[in-house]
Amino acid sequence: MNKIELKSLLADRTLGTPTGQVVRLLSERGALSAAQIARLSGLAKSTVSTTLSDLRRSGVVVETAEADPARTGGAGRPATMLSLNPDAGTCVGALIGLREIQVIVADVSHAIIASHTEVMDEDYSPAEAADVIRALVRRAYREHALSTAGLLGVGVAIAGPVNPRDGRIQRASVVPTWAGTDVREVFGPLFQRPIFIDNESNCAALAEMMWGAAQGHEDFVLFKIDLGVGGAIVHGGRVLTGVAGGSGEFGHMTIDPTGPLCRCGNRGCLELTASFKPFLRLAQNRFRRALTPEDVIDMARDGDVGCRRLIIDCAEAAGHGLGIIGTIINPPLVVVSGRMVRAGDLLLEPLRQSFERHTLVKNDDVPPESRTRFVPGRFVENDSVLGAVGLVLRHQAYAPV
Amino acid sequence: MNKIELKSLLADRTLGTPTGQVVRLLSERGALSAAQIARLSGLAKSTVSTTLSDLRRSGVVVETAEADPARTGGAGRPATMLSLNPDAGTCVGALIGLREIQVIVADVSHAIIASHTEVMDEDYSPAEAADVIRALVRRAYREHALSTAGLLGVGVAIAGPVNPRDGRIQRASVVPTWAGTDVREVFGPLFQRPIFIDNESNCAALAEMMWGAAQGHEDFVLFKIDLGVGGAIVHGGRVLTGVAGGSGEFGHMTIDPTGPLCRCGNRGCLELTASFKPFLRLAQNRFRRALTPEDVIDMARDGDVGCRRLIIDCAEAAGHGLGIIGTIINPPLVVVSGRMVRAGDLLLEPLRQSFERHTLVKNDDVPPESRTRFVPGRFVENDSVLGAVGLVLRHQAYAPV
């Protein structure tokens, strides 16, 4: 029998085979029992059994003490929980943000080993990014006494549309200096490992689906309210990319064709009213000092009517956009994320109301199971980097080096 | 060997098996050669070969004279074209429209055997619809001396959202008298055959995908400009239904939250400016006589500047809506359908321009293969009924009786 290697098991072509499916499930969900794997994958118990015995023999899969949270007590033989061998490999996730670069190192059993962030000057170049990422990754591996030999792959989340065909950054990108860049060319020499690239929001959706608020959901919409407004559409467990990687750009829906100019070159984009950029500007005018979104949210919590109104106005605008999404897609679930969700129900309640007012199918008109549910996202700061790790684990997205 | 029956082959559970796949491909695409089936399905040539010899022996599949349009001339052994045995069964497709009921009878090899339309009073009841459909189907079978014993299933397209869970018509439906109706209860006793139900626009998308302008495309958006504005989103070959069956309701995107009231109960819907309802009203004011959309299109063709402008205004409004869809979904293909496309480039050109102005990813910024293509739909009058037949052939959509 050939020795089974995790590296090749995470490769694209093995994804369809039972062995690939089992490894993928373990890498996505952490610890599982053989019975759970069979149920989740739809494979026969027997297939899972033989597959796992091979994987255990070659050391890719190990037993863990971790108990099954779904099955406490009850009759029957207790399950033996299995997970991927944490020593079998590590993944790097990187976020190329507008003003920051984040890097995390995670093992294949999901644990985050290290996490580093570096603030960047606006309009930094791909070369600068490569330097920073190299340094951050090196530091992370050194600090935790890890060997980079175990590196399975690198996932890159990027703030802007990525061409799903070739992994290049689109000219229409919101990161103008990166336009046309082939990310694999920049990072390939750094790692000599498969590199996976996707849009920041798509990665965030992947993170929420694999580990967060959308766990177990195959269909949902991620709606992110932060400095900008963005998101992603997930259908059948797959993130919609769009022909040009431009899907899910909720912030740039043309709300008012005669409205003010947006940085994207169009007029009256949703982002101009539904992000917290205008919101912060107004709050700073009112209090005559620099404020963070968190400051405004805190003041609103403490009862400041002005700050409350700003949040409500933002929710009203966002609800209009989400209402349109509801009318077009009618998703079962909307995961609301971005720093704005820290306002909690102060945001979510008026958002739901505004959505309800603007969307076609009203909640009262349909049975409860046909309603669009709203939940806050689980991750706020690091959703995209986490999703970048998810890219490696799922081996989605674009061609390896 | 068990006798192979087409009825059971079109059943859901056999869809995954090679035999099921082969039958499905033949039912969707009409005549194909064994080699084509292997290529399209991804199955091995050998598997297709053995499967087909079984199917031929049991009379489900027959040879046809029809030549392969894709392969004229060239070297190599000529293909023997196969199709489902037209005598093996018939399908009924029905459209429950706002003011009309359409019924077609088709054989499994795609040929339309009969087609009938009956104009109805507005707000007709389900019972009246059942009577009309029963009469139309009976007439069709009698006129063509067919036995209803060969009826494989009935597909119903309906003008309004259908709950994907149970096949019931939503209360939010645009057909108010039908709210809450379980279509299978109404038509089940009529036919004693599996009944499949879906929204009119979703059926239209299926028709364009199976036989029309979107053949071979797994991802596209159907945008229909008629009396109302509607459409459907297709991803990975599956039509998005939405939790409440409300997806693809492009006509009811809230364009102007303070605009005029729409029949749906919201304000400023796209339909109010982008359908040809307002358009006809203005043209009739201008010419002081009753006009059909075709009249206006003809006059525009003949050079009437007023009529041209009306078409351009409609395209402008529709382009705004499509631009939003482009920003959200970024589809590779938009199939524009509905009676409005009869205007041809008079509509499509300004529509493309308006789309380009309102959408995020501009055509000039991306390579040609990443652009959103616009094509007119192939079917105008009978897309939905055709799609209803498609429902039966694909055995999609909601639970049989």
Add this chain to the structure above:
DNA sequence: CAGCATTAGTTCTATGGTGAACTTATTTGG
């Protein structure tokens, strides 16, 4: 017109995955 290139379709065999029947390990209840 012979031989080669090209494409279609068939046959046979190795094998991977399934389902049924089995063993193993635990709780529950009389």
Add this chain to the structure above:
DNA sequence: CCAAATAAGTTCACCATAGAACTAATGCTG
């Protein structure tokens, strides 16, 4: 405390599917 109930996990025979090697039927080229 033992048997029944329940669930996890294993073993093995069977069969559907893929792949390779084959035959068949056509056009092209010199």
